Amino acid sequence: MIWNEHVETMSRDEMHALQSERLRDTVERVYQNVEFYRSKMQALGIEPGDIKTIDDIVKLPFTTKKDLRDNYPFKICAAPQSEFVRIHASSGTTGKPTAVPHTRKDLDMFAECVARSICCAGGSREDTIQVSYGYGLFTGGLGLHDGATRLGAGVIPASSGNTANQLTLMKDFRPTILACTPSYAMFLAEALAEEGTKPEDLALKIGIFGAEPWSAEMRAKIEAGLGITAHDIYGLSEIMGPGVSCTCEHRNGLHICEDHFYPEILDPDTLQPVGDNVVGELTFTHLTKEAMPLLRYRTRDLSSLDHSPCECGRTSVRMARIIGRSDDMLIIRGVNVFPSQIESVLLEVPEASPNYVIIVDRKGTLDTIEVQVELNPDYMTDSVTEMEEIRKKIKQKLDSVLRIGVILTLAEHKTITRSQGKAKRVIDRRKI
Amino acid sequence: MKIKQISVFVQNEPGRLLEFTDVLNKAGINMTSLNLADVTDYGIVRVIVDDTEKAASVLKENKYNVIVNELLCVDVSDKPGALHEILVKLADNDLNISYMYGFSKGGHASLVLKVNDLEKAIAALQ
Known part of the structure; x- marks a missing residue:
């Protein structure tokens, strides 16, 4: 079923008109309320009146993650804090997160987009959804929760972790949809097999998975292990969270809620928009966001667009599943990790040297991140106890900044220079 | 020494x-x-x-x-109770040992000890 038939099946001309009207409104609002955008537009010699249709979007300035950091926490917002009803955040460098506030209307839009996504994946109000995304600052848990509630489906707010409990809920409450990260879905499938529960003993039929990259092979394994059809949901907290786009039953790209988020694909070198089916950097412009509308936000995710009509009846543009990143960001168990964050922590801890290697691996089904670091020679000790204290100190600092558990290994100088090769700081052994 | x-x-x-x-x-x-x-x-x-x-x-x-x-090095004779005597003296002086190792050969033993106060340990054993 199509949740919002009017918008999701409107003609391309109608969509163009709707997007144009909403872009004009958004540009006017950020120009009036956000110093960052006003000065950027003035520097480019443009005014809100220069934006007449959605095609004029190419005249507008870009926004990057750095711009969000520089304007932390709320300087890039177009609404006062009194209008915020929820503030989400994603991890940032040296402990400072990126703040993403939402007004009441923003949360309504979020729930609307997630409701569309669940329907797109084949769900309806008849379904019961086990939300095994983390609840908290991360948008996954609350995002799916609100969207499923909007749809009228039953919600089991399981959050992530406590695998034994997750399995009990699946068996006893008989959810028909599971929403979580693909690696956690894989983990749950294996845990089920281990305890001897067969997929047919469960009521699951649909999986809605996102927040980290996964391969077709992994999808096939999850589908077999849980007896479901697995769907891709895409989102990022800066834009909204999950529900920016989702696959339909044809699973030939993810339908974007383009009446709220206008997508562009840019050539990574020239930053000029490219045509359909050409891979480049995915960029979104908010068309309806109130709290923190962003113009041409560069996601760094690599994808392509396809405006051709889909057999499902939706006319919305589809994006290809994410094929990689145009920067060095790693996604570990759904958490975004930048090598620069690790480096800045190591520079802050005197016992550590800035000589390090990051090794990302997939042990079983869960991603692991190991940081091998060389000890600062000034802190060399003959005591194992003191050495362990140093190791724990560095680990705790990294864990708190990255918001994920790392394996911290103290290493000899030669190990790091050996594996480093030509300043290669990151070794990703995952096969995805 | x-x-x-x-x-x-x-x-x-x-x-x-x-x-x-x-x-x-x-x-x-x-x-x-x-x-x-x-x-x-x-x-x-x-x-x-x-x-x-x-x-x-x-x-x-x-x-x-x-x-x-710098660690404490003690030579003791290779006979029962020789190490015990040393440990009693250190304990009596409230000295803590974080690690030690040693060997004996030809009726003679050498012990290397990491203590929390080296000077005090040397004085205690004299």
Whole structure:
């Protein structure tokens, strides 16, 4: 079923008109309320009146993650804090997160987009959804929760972790949809097999998975292990969270809620928009966001667009599943990790040297991140106890900044220079 | 008496100890004792050598993390109760031992002890 038939099946001309009207409104609002955008537009010699249709979007300035950091926490917002009803955040460098506030209307839009996504994946109000995304600052848990509630489906707010409990809920409450990260879905499938529960003993039929990259092979394994059809949901907290786009039953790209988020694909070198089916950097412009509308936000995710009509009846543009990143960001168990964050922590801890290697691996089904670091020679000790204290100190600092558990290994100088090769700081052994 | 010990950080992997001893060997340094304290993924090798300064310098040149400490070295006769006597004296003076190692040969034993107050330990044993 199509949740919002009017918008999701409107003609391309109608969509163009709707997007144009909403872009004009958004540009006017950020120009009036956000110093960052006003000065950027003035520097480019443009005014809100220069934006007449959605095609004029190419005249507008870009926004990057750095711009969000520089304007932390709320300087890039177009609404006062009194209008915020929820503030989400994603991890940032040296402990400072990126703040993403939402007004009441923003949360309504979020729930609307997630409701569309669940329907797109084949769900309806008849379904019961086990939300095994983390609840908290991360948008996954609350995002799916609100969207499923909007749809009228039953919600089991399981959050992530406590695998034994997750399995009990699946068996006893008989959810028909599971929403979580693909690696956690894989983990749950294996845990089920281990305890001897067969997929047919469960009521699951649909999986809605996102927040980290996964391969077709992994999808096939999850589908077999849980007896479901697995769907891709895409989102990022800066834009909204999950529900920016989702696959339909044809699973030939993810339908974007383009009446709220206008997508562009840019050539990574020239930053000029490219045509359909050409891979480049995915960029979104908010068309309806109130709290923190962003113009041409560069996601760094690599994808392509396809405006051709889909057999499902939706006319919305589809994006290809994410094929990689145009920067060095790693996604570990759904958490975004930048090598620069690790480096800045190591520079802050005197016992550590800035000589390090990051090794990302997939042990079983869960991603692991190991940081091998060389000890600062000034802190060399003959005591194992003191050495362990140093190791724990560095680990705790990294864990708190990255918001994920790392394996911290103290290493000899030669190990790091050996594996480093030509300043290669990151070794990703995952096969995805 | 006091004795100088060199401690070096090594990873717990095949061949790492060999690489370390090879550095000392090539510099013509003789080891009097070697003690290896291991955790899981790394260990601390503690050695007493004939030329501490030279050994520390060649190890640093080879990018090892090195620390030189002064430890307590005690010679005792190789008979029952000899170690006990030493430990009683240290305990009576509220001295703590964080690690020790030793060997005996030909009726004579040498003990190397890391204590929390070296000067006090020497005085206690005199």
